[in-house]
Amino acid sequence: MIDVLLHALQNLFTLTNLGFMLVGVTVGLVVGILPALGGIAGMSLLLPFVYGMEPTSAVAMMVGLLAVIPTSDTFSSILMGIPGSAASQATVLDGFPLARKGEAARALSASFSASLVAGLFGALCLTGIVIVARPLILSFSSAELFMLALFGLSMVGVLAGNNLAKGVAACALGLAVGCIGTAPAAGGERMSFGSLYMMSGIEITIIGLGIFALPEVIDLLRSNASISSTGKLGKGWLDGLKDTWTHRFLMLRTSGIGAMIGLIPGLGGSVSDWISYAHTVQTSKDKSQFGKGDIRGVIGPEAANNSCAGGNLIPTLLFGIPGSGSMAIFLAAMILIGLQPGPAMADPNRDLDLTYTVVWTLAIANVVGTAACILLSPSIARLTTIRFVLFAPFMILIVTFGAYQATRSFEDLIALLVVGLLGIFLKRFGWPRPAFLIGFVLAGQVETYFYQAVQFYGFAFPLRPVAIVIAVLTVVSVWFSTRKRKPTEPLDPAIEALDELEEESKSVVASNIWPQVIFTGLTLGWFAFAIIDGSSKSFLDKVFPITVGLIGVGASLLVLWPQLMAATGRRKIGGSFNFDLDANRAADFWPYVAWIVGFILATGVVGFFLALVGFFIGFLRLVAKAGWLQTLALTVGAVALILVLTSILRMNLPGGLLQHYFYDALVWPLR
Amino acid sequence: MIKLSRRNFITAAASGLAASALLGPKALAQGPVDFAGQTIEWWMPFAEGGGSDVWARFFAPFLSKHLPGQPNVVIRNVPGGGSITGANEFVARARPDGLSLLGTSASTQFPFLLGDPRVRYDYAKLAPVLVSPTGxxxxxxxxxxxxxxxxxxxxxxxxxxxxxxxxxxxxxxxxxxxxxxxxxxxxxxxxxxxxxxxxxxxxxxxxxxxxxxxxxxxxxxxxxxxxxxxxxxxxxxxxxxxxxxxxxxxxxxxxxxxxxxxxxxxxxxxxxxxxxxxxxxxxFAAQKPAMLPEGTPEDIVFTYRKAFEDAVNDQELQAIKGDILGDYVQAVGPDIEKLYAVATSVEPAARDWVREMLTTDYQVQF
Missing domain, CATH: 3.40.190.10 (Periplasmic binding protein-like II)
Incomplete structure (x- = not known):
């Protein structure tokens, strides 16, 4: 085994192979830094060139790209609050507040160093586990996967913040949104309004952009400053490295979680970063800064998503089961160069050397990629000091273009808008968005694996040994997070409550509670719709949405009842039920929402390209009050960016009525 | 089919002669078909990386090599809606000028055969140029x-x-x-x-x-x-x-x-x-067909069939086809019609029986 490992290293260290790895790393850096694009876009760029290449070079190039993306996509998560990929959504929660505090440099270096160590950890796992991975993977059947999904859901308690009812309701909301589309068991279409677009459900990319990025864009526009509220970059690199060192055990634990989740086919990268985030919160003594810029909230998920990429390669190579979209393309590319994944990849006499080439590439590319990210970041981090109104149109461009990558249809933009509005109100009324996300990413798994486990093992499936272990883990984890809360309470509840009350009364306790009542009422309506829509489906397809709907109705009512009491003046209620970020602020977000709606509507009429030009000129002149020269320069820059991206990716931009009726008369990029 | 709807009329009037001269070879090519300097879009109603995508990407360079004028052949992925979306869009948009072709798979054919109301493509109207079996x-x-x-x-x-x-x-x-x-x-x-x-x-x-x-x-x-x-x-x-x-x-x-x-x-x-x-x-037997749009002139269809025939006989393709095509005989040239018909048609009685069976035994709602 050792000689195979060394032989693989020798193979890799030829000038050609290292050169191709660097090509992969470079593409990965560029694609990762551009927020709208991720691994799938990067792999599709490389795919045409892979054809006919020598296998080792091709593998080195692709793994170079795969290794770097979870590191480089951190830039947009931390600096702009735009999730760089589905696997770095949790990073936004604390990374972006750090950037806003002016600590972008610290957050980036902590994240990169954690990513590097975790990436090497992932490569190490791959080396050791690949030989014995087969029985390990086979021991995780639908029953165990369902228990793991439940374990994930139990994290809602940790992610719910200070109001459990809102947390459960938000999670149920996520589960209900995850029900949209073709059901796994009997194939019925749920809550799809008969639309072909909704048939495949709402893509996670759109959920991430809508729930996190759009609300931030609107908030930043209202505050009318730069992203970094101090206008500076603040504390720097060394602090970040020190942070990673201080929290080294956290980093190693979440690396382990990431590698494990990557290794088990069927859970996926987006689950790994949420579970690691929850684990990070759960095991921290002082939880007060999470969501407001706690460095541990960056280190945890960033370590996990890098080691997950390594773990993910195991089911891809050994079973041909891709754990993510980019792995699916990696698999396709392997088949194009004549490599069929299978047990031979772990056989020392056959393709094991290729697997070890992957390992070495993963390790070396992680080092090279991290170095490049660190070199690049001082200049990229400067983006956070630009006056935001000038930067905002670019962010809106990036968010819409990113959403469009989901299925490349105009409906993606509509979905983004709807999800974005939901995100704005979840944030405003203090409904925990992480709980929503964990519900959404686990909806499919919970339903599919429950159904399959019952079909394969009957209702006794939780009694399988590994399933019992996971169940015990879940109970311990829940107990752990409830236990941690108690010791802080008896300290001096009265004073603490007083402090909280005072602070809240200044900002978030609304005198007019009706907007919150309406929002809670709407969620209730959505759950009712899930139940009604579900009941028209066949038995297997209705069980899950109806269950989720009932839980949601219950939780929503628990929130609505005190709110109604307060609204009708019968009772005063505490901070977590009456929570409105806009309580003492003019509701001036509608004009900005209107700009985004206008942009998307204009796209629906004249297509993305013309709408973009109009939006940039209009926004920069009217909102940013920029001069004509600046306006034109920025607009030309945006247009150039879009043209380069679309021509490289060989895609058409979202079309509107103009394109519908005059398609034949138009030329790219108008069509 | 001479049915001038209002929409077609406006389109035609607006685009005018200039535009049609500007865009691609004329629909009714006069001389021999030549794609020199052109880009051909191979529509793929699936995302990058699926089996059909790999199949098209494998063929693309050989198609380019054997079409007259060696045009640039690119794959255009239009995923979503279980591949119905992309195929619908193709029949609505692709023009019969030989610059667009469509590759589909069983996931596209089955909804058509089962009579899914959302399907707006009709295989009988498309012109097949390659059919790939699998097993x-x-x-x-x-x-x-x-x-x-x-x-x-x-x-x-x-x-x-x-x-x-x-x-x-x-x-x-x-x-x-x-x-x-x-x-x-x-x-x-x-x-x-x-x-x-x-x-x-x-x-x-x-x-x-x-x-x-x-x-x-x-x-x-x-x-x-x-x-x-x-x-x-x-x-x-x-x-x-x-x-x-x-x-x-x-x-x-x-x-x-x-x-x-x-x-x-x-x-x-x-x-x-x-x-x-x-x-x-x-x-299986005719899982992946490639087709030109409805109304494509005979000479273009012929050119494509010839190009795929030459591609399949290309020694280079045979040498590297490996697992992608396997040992299966690719249907090209005149053999194609029969196999294509098998892949894209079903007796009404058999269709009704399947629909009935799926509804009663598997609660599928049509």
Whole structure:
């Protein structure tokens, strides 16, 4: 085994192979830094060139790209609050507040160093586990996967913040949104309004952009400053490295979680970063800064998503089961160069050397990629000091273009808008968005694996040994997070409550509670719709949405009842039920929402390209009050960016009525 | 078809002569067809990286090489809606100038055959230029003691379990096959790919499975060699007359029809078998067709068929086709029509029977 490992290293260290790895790393850096694009876009760029290449070079190039993306996509998560990929959504929660505090440099270096160590950890796992991975993977059947999904859901308690009812309701909301589309068991279409677009459900990319990025864009526009509220970059690199060192055990634990989740086919990268985030919160003594810029909230998920990429390669190579979209393309590319994944990849006499080439590439590319990210970041981090109104149109461009990558249809933009509005109100009324996300990413798994486990093992499936272990883990984890809360309470509840009350009364306790009542009422309506829509489906397809709907109705009512009491003046209620970020602020977000709606509507009429030009000129002149020269320069820059991206990716931009009726008369990029 | 709707009229008036001269070769090419300097878009209603995407990407450079003028051939992925979206968009947008072609797969053909109301494409109107077959092998765990299809009668009393991707997916073919054979199979849905089903088999959850040829060779053959699994039959291929023949990859394995005869002593017949044959044809024997839009001039269709014929005969392609095309004979040239018809049509009686069966037994709502 050792000689195979060394032989693989020798193979890799030829000038050609290292050169191709660097090509992969470079593409990965560029694609990762551009927020709208991720691994799938990067792999599709490389795919045409892979054809006919020598296998080792091709593998080195692709793994170079795969290794770097979870590191480089951190830039947009931390600096702009735009999730760089589905696997770095949790990073936004604390990374972006750090950037806003002016600590972008610290957050980036902590994240990169954690990513590097975790990436090497992932490569190490791959080396050791690949030989014995087969029985390990086979021991995780639908029953165990369902228990793991439940374990994930139990994290809602940790992610719910200070109001459990809102947390459960938000999670149920996520589960209900995850029900949209073709059901796994009997194939019925749920809550799809008969639309072909909704048939495949709402893509996670759109959920991430809508729930996190759009609300931030609107908030930043209202505050009318730069992203970094101090206008500076603040504390720097060394602090970040020190942070990673201080929290080294956290980093190693979440690396382990990431590698494990990557290794088990069927859970996926987006689950790994949420579970690691929850684990990070759960095991921290002082939880007060999470969501407001706690460095541990960056280190945890960033370590996990890098080691997950390594773990993910195991089911891809050994079973041909891709754990993510980019792995699916990696698999396709392997088949194009004549490599069929299978047990031979772990056989020392056959393709094991290729697997070890992957390992070495993963390790070396992680080092090279991290170095490049660190070199690049001082200049990229400067983006956070630009006056935001000038930067905002670019962010809106990036968010819409990113959403469009989901299925490349105009409906993606509509979905983004709807999800974005939901995100704005979840944030405003203090409904925990992480709980929503964990519900959404686990909806499919919970339903599919429950159904399959019952079909394969009957209702006794939780009694399988590994399933019992996971169940015990879940109970311990829940107990752990409830236990941690108690010791802080008896300290001096009265004073603490007083402090909280005072602070809240200044900002978030609304005198007019009706907007919150309406929002809670709407969620209730959505759950009712899930139940009604579900009941028209066949038995297997209705069980899950109806269950989720009932839980949601219950939780929503628990929130609505005190709110109604307060609204009708019968009772005063505490901070977590009456929570409105806009309580003492003019509701001036509608004009900005209107700009985004206008942009998307204009796209629906004249297509993305013309709408973009109009939006940039209009926004920069009217909102940013920029001069004509600046306006034109920025607009030309945006247009150039879009043209380069679309021509490289060989895609058409979202079309509107103009394109519908005059398609034949138009030329790219108008069509 | 001379039906000038208001929309067409406006389009025509607005685009005018100048635009049509500007864009691509004229629809009715006068001289020999030549694509020099042009870009051809091969529409793919699936995301990057799927089986059909790999198939098109494999063919693209050879198509480019053998089309007159060596045009640039690019793959354009239009995913979503289980591939209905992309195919719908193709028939609405692609013009019959030889610059767009469409590649589809069973997931696109089945909704059409089943009469899904959201389908707006009609295979009968498109012009096929290539049809690629594929195949697969059905296998059982060794512990049943069934060594050949002749002994399948031993396990008709037992409930077998199959990990399926859904009753209307490509797994409709095994569903129909097991039914025709008279096997008692419970289908557990929600698998996200055939490799998922194979994993369930290896864990012992599923007790009957099939894999496509290349996956069978790499992943199931080791199980067979260890004595854990036993191959039963292949799906087989269709010859130019539409008769089922043995799969060239597995010449020693009986095909489905032979297996039926070995098990029951007579040839299969009846509406169930007709239904099976229609969906087997569309799902395997002619799984991936490439087509030009409705109304494409004869000379362009001919040029394409010739180009694919030359591509398939290209020594270079034969040398590297490996698992992507397998040993299957690619239908090109004049042979194509018959196979294409098999893949894209179904007798109304058989269709109604399948719809009825899916509704009553599997709660599929049409």
């Amino acid at each position: 697969g092998v059905v296998y059982l765990p060794a512990r049943f003691g069934v060594t050949s299809p002749a002994e399948l009668g031993k396990i008709t009393g037992e409930e077998l379990v199959y990990g399926s991707q859904g009753a209307t997916s490509l797994d409709l073919v095994p569903l129909l096959a097991f039914r025709v054979l008279g096997l008692n199979v419970r289908h557990v849905f929600g698998m996200t790919g055939r490799s998922d089903g194979r994993l369930a088999f290896e864990r012992g959850e599923a007790t009957i499975d099939y894999q496509t040829s290349s996956a069978y060779l790499t992943n199931v053959l080791p199980l067979v060699e260890q004595g854990d699994a036993v191959p039963m039959f292949s799906w087989g291929v269709l010859d130019a007359n539409g008769t089922v023949q043995r799969d060239p990859t597995f010449p020693d394995l009986p095909h489905f029809v032979e297996a039926y005869e070995m098990m029951h002593g007579s040839a299969p017949s009846g509406v169930e078998f007709d239904a099976y044959m229609a969906f087997f044809g569309s799902g």
